[in-house]
Amino acid sequence: MFQHAPSAVARLPLAARAEALPALGAGQLHEIHAAADDWAAALAFAFAAIDAAGRRPVMLVHAARQAVLSMQPYGEGLIGLGLDPARLVLVEARDGTGMLRAGLEGARCPGLAAVVLASWRRFPEYALTASRRLVLAAERSRVPVIMLRGDAEVRPSAAHQRWLVRSARASPREANAPGLPALDVELQRRRGGASGGRWRLEWNDQDGCYREAPDTTPTPDAGIHDTPLSGAVVCLSAVRTGLAGAAAASRAA
Amino acid sequence: MPEPPLPAAPPETPFALVVRAGNALRLSAVGAPAARAGLGVGMTLADARARCPTLQTRPHDPAADAALLERLAAHMQRFTPMVAPDPPDGLILDITGCAHLFGGEAVLAAQAVADAGLTTRHAFAAHAAAARALARHGRAGGDVRDLPVTALELSADALSGLRRAGLATLGDLARRPMAGLAARFGADAVQRLRAIMGEVSNPIAARQAPAAIGARARFAEPLAHTEAVLDVLEDLLVQTARQMEARAIGGRRFVVTLERSDGARRRLVVETGLPVRDAAVVMRLLRERIDSLSDPLDPGFGFDSLTLAVPRTQPLGARQIALDSGDGASVGDDSVAALIDRLATRLGPDNICQLRPRDTHIPESAQQLVPATGTAAPWPTDAGRPLRPLLLLDPPAAVTTITSFPDGPPQRFRWRGQVHVVCHAEGPERIAPEWWRRRDGHIPGQHGLTRDYYRVEDAEGRRFWLFRHGLYEERSDPLWYIHGLFA
Numbered sequence: 001m002f003q004h005a006p007s008a009v010a011r012l013p014l015a016a017r018a019e020a021l022p023a024l025g026a027g028q029l030h031e032i033h034a035a036a037d038d039w040a041a042a043l044a045f046a047f048a049a050i051d052a053a054g055r056r057p058v059m060l061v062h063a064a065r066q067a068v069l070s071m072q073p074y075g076e077g078l079i080g081l082g083l084d085p086a087r088l089v090l091v092e093a094r095d096g097t098g099m100l101r102a103g104l105e106g107a108r109c110p111g112l113a114a115v116v117l118a119s120w121r122r123f124p125e126y127a128l129t130a131s132r133r134l135v136l137a138a139e140r141s142r143v144p145v146i147m148l149r150g151d152a153e154v155r156p157s158a159a160h161q162r163w164l165v166r167s168a169r170a171s172p173r174e175a176n177a178p179g180l181p182a183l184d185v186e187l188q189r190r191r192g193g194a195s196g197g198r199w200r201l202e203w204n205d206q207d208g209c210y211r212e213a214p215d216t217t218p219t220p221d222a223g224i225h226d227t228p229l230s231g232a233v234v235c236l237s238a239v240r241t242g243l244a245g246a247a248a249a250s251r252a253a
Numbered sequence: 254m255p256e257p258p259l260p261a262a263p264p265e266t267p268f269a270l271v272v273r274a275g276n277a278l279r280l281s282a283v284g285a286p287a288a289r290a291g292l293g294v295g296m297t298l299a300d301a302r303a304r305c306p307t308l309q310t311r312p313h314d315p316a317a318d319a320a321l322l323e324r325l326a327a328h329m330q331r332f333t334p335m336v337a338p339d340p341p342d343g344l345i346l347d348i349t350g351c352a353h354l355f356g357g358e359a360v361l362a363a364q365a366v367a368d369a370g371l372t373t374r375h376a377f378a379a380h381a382a383a384a385r386a387l388a389r390h391g392r393a394g395g396d397v398r399d400l401p402v403t404a405l406e407l408s409a410d411a412l413s414g415l416r417r418a419g420l421a422t423l424g425d426l427a428r429r430p431m432a433g434l435a436a437r438f439g440a441d442a443v444q445r446l447r448a449i450m451g452e453v454s455n456p457i458a459a460r461q462a463p464a465a466i467g468a469r470a471r472f473a474e475p476l477a478h479t480e481a482v483l484d485v486l487e488d489l490l491v492q493t494a495r496q497m498e499a500r501a502i503g504g505r506r507f508v509v510t511l512e513r514s515d516g517a518r519r520r521l522v523v524e525t526g527l528p529v530r531d532a533a534v535v536m537r538l539l540r541e542r543i544d545s546l547s548d549p550l551d552p553g554f555g556f557d558s559l560t561l562a563v564p565r566t567q568p569l570g571a572r573q574i575a576l577d578s579g580d581g582a583s584v585g586d587d588s589v590a591a592l593i594d595r596l597a598t599r600l601g602p603d604n605i606c607q608l609r610p611r612d613t614h615i616p617e618s619a620q621q622l623v624p625a626t627g628t629a630a631p632w633p634t635d636a637g638r639p640l641r642p643l644l645l646l647d648p649p650a651a652v653t654t655i656t657s658f659p660d661g662p663p664q665r666f667r668w669r670g671q672v673h674v675v676c677h678a679e680g681p682e683r684i685a686p687e688w689w690r691r692r693d694g695h696i697p698g699q700h701g702l703t704r705d706y707y708r709v710e711d712a713e714g715r716r717f718w719l720f721r722h723g724l725y726e727e728r729s730d731p732l733w734y735i736h737g738l739f740a
Contacts, residue, residue, distance in 0.1 A: 036669075037671075037713070037715050037738075038715065039644065039738065040642065040643045040644045040716075040738035040739055040740050041715075041740055043643055043644065043740070044643055044740030047643075056589075057589050059592075069646065070646065070647055070648070071644045071645060071646045071647055071737075071738070072622075072644070072645055072647055073608070073643065073644060073645075074616075074620065074641055074642055074643060074644060074645040074737060075608045075610060075619070075620045075632060076619065076620075076638065076641035077640075077641040077642045077643040077644070077645075077737070077739070077740075078643065079632060079634050079641075080640060080641060080643075081643065081740065084631050084632055084634075085608045085610075085620070085632050086607065086608070086609075086630060086631045086632050088607065088608055089589075089593065089605065089606075089607055089625050090605070090606045090607070090608070090622065090625075091596055091600070091604065091605055092600070092604040092605075092606070093600060093604070094600070098599075098600065101599075102596055102599075102600070105592060105595060105596060106592065109588075109589060109591075109592045111588050111589040111592070112589060112592075166713075166714070167713060167714040167715040167716070167740075168714045169676070169710065169712075169713075169714035170677075170710060170714065170716070172677050172710075173679075175679070176677050176678065176679075177677060177678070177679035177708070178677040178678070178679055178708055178709065178710035178716050178739075179677075179710075181716070181739060181740035182714065183740075184714075203740070
């Protein structure tokens with residue numbers, strides 16, 4: 001979890017604001033911070049900023065050694081976000097420096113739709129100089145460069161915008177099914193503009209993009225799930241699996 | 254001139270190849286024992302079987318014949334560089350100036366026949382058409398004037414017309430005025446006759462292996478500076494680019510050999526995903542390669558020779574440069590293909606990948622990572638498929654779960670030391686194992702474990718893709734795994 005973002009902040013009501021959600025502009029460097037569990041939300045927010053109708057490839061650079069979770073983008077899931085998986089070019093760098101060099105090469109290539117760098121935790125090579133290089137390359141080629149930071153502390157950089165992305169509870173569908181993707185994004189820093197806005201975005205299937213949507217889900221009462229059923233009715237024994245289940249089974253025996 | 258390539262068969266068994274012509278199977282080639290038994294080309298298989306009950310047959314494969322002829326033509330280039338295939342079953346060799354190397358025409362022919370390893374006929378003549386007619390319709394050393402009129406290879410009507418006119422040999426025809434022949438049997442007959450008689454030229458289109466693309470620079474004084482070497486290399490690249498442009502090809506593999514004055518050799522190899530001939534692009538790749546060398550390029554006392562070879566090429570036509578180069582298809586140093594090549598040179602081709610769909614419903618097998626080329630076929634997009642996660646964990650992570658009832662979604666689960674309380678769940682989506690790929694998979698109980706997938710959302714709003722590996726009737730304590738993360 002984020003050390004710098006105490007969970008109390010997440011409970012605050014969204015600030016009323018007049019301005020619309022600023023776009024992740026072309027030819028700029030954007031930083032998106034997220035916790036490891038919210039990684040998919042951060043990636044979806046980055047991909048949603050890419051022009052879905054274009055045919056230009058999207059470069060996703062990652063360093064296998066750095067990653068906290070071993071995972072890869074899933075093609076059919078990308079289709080759900082309106083991005084053709086054939087456009088995705090996955091680049092695996094050896095380390096942080098290799099990732100920055102590959103990202104810089106990509107940022108210089110105007111044939112790309114976007115360059116997304118996926119970096120985790122401490123990343124000493126990514127400092128003011130390195131980020132400034134990315135900014136200059138992006139400004140020349142007009143390619144948006146998005147730096148995803150997972151489980152990372154905020155350090156000064158030359159990025160135009162810095163976002164904090166969390167998953168948000170989706171409006172449930174019928175039969176208590178989870179709804180469409182929902183995000184809670186916070187603009188922490190913005191060069192040459194006001195920052196500090198927070199938006200709750202929900203995926204709109206008709207438009208194929210994220211739309212701002214107020215939180216309509218009732219706050220789940222965690223107590224219902226935490227406390228066992230009261231003694232007035234028969235208490236269902238929960239089925240446990242995995243190690244805990246095996247331990248419970250051996251205790252019972 | 255080798256004649257029909259007949260497949261090897263036991264010597265005394267009548268053998269023939271058959272081809273389906275309309276509704277009948279007819280013989281298309283017969284072996285010597287079959288020919289002795291009275292069988293001939295064009296006979297129906299039923300007739301042939303009636304005459305020769307022991308006849309062995311195989312279907313005729315013209316493509317294999319053509320491939321064999323190509324191989325033979327390539328092989329015959331050891332006798333002469335001028336070899337032309339004469340489909341379907343002939344080869345024409347221009348041995349002018351070559352025969353003495355083998356000890357005369359007869360010795361050369363004997364060697365060629367032995368090399369071919371087939372039943373062949375051959376003939377010599379002063380030009381190709383006469384040699385062909387002698388080999389196919391006469392005998393070696395004969396005179397073209399004695400050849401039967403069938404050597405003109407006219408239609409059956411024309412041949413019977415010629416015979417009825419009392420003209421049996423080409424010599425008879427050649428003595429007549431050509432105008433009458435052309436009026437009766439067409440200009441084609443006259444053309445063939447004059448070609449066989451040697452009155453018009455009949456060139457052959459010889460197969461020639463294209464010269465290898467390459468360039469070389471030698472220096473009177475060794476070059477001791479790497480930058481100077483790179484400048485020369487750029488010149489060589491421009492030279493090879495011109496050679497490739499003339500042939501409308503592009504290089505996929507460039508090999509530079511640097512020879513140092515003390516005899517040491519260094520080889521630099523770069524490969525590209527798409528054919529290129531732009532010197533600047535290859536130059537960038539070479540610089541990339543030099544940068545990534547574990548031991549740097551040491552000129553020592555200097556390089557005295559530089560060789561550039563392009564061993565692998567592919568067709569590459571001239572391309573129009575688009576006015577708006579915004580579609581990613583722009584050529585040159587800025588294109589995505591060039592970027593992929595640069596990164597592949599630095600990081601290795603296996604580290605630049607694209608996703609390709611595969612036809613299976615097992616989620617982790619439904620996509621495949623293939624080396625990127627910059628151009629990929631779009632994925633099929635059909636609406637109405639169940640939702641899939643954005644990220645797939647590889648491998649799936651085992652989680653400890655508590656479920657309220659056996660066949661339902663988990664109530665809570667623990668992953669990476671954190672407890673997630675499930676608020677919403679959808680499922681199961683049951684994905685059966687691919688029993689047809691397993692050994693003994695068709696036997697009940699041997700088909701592998703079924704997976705029940707659930708899409709769940711926890712109290713924090715994170716959406717996961719969980720599955721129970723195995724139904725309760727398949728194993729008593731099925732394990733739960735987390736397989737993907739939804740946005």
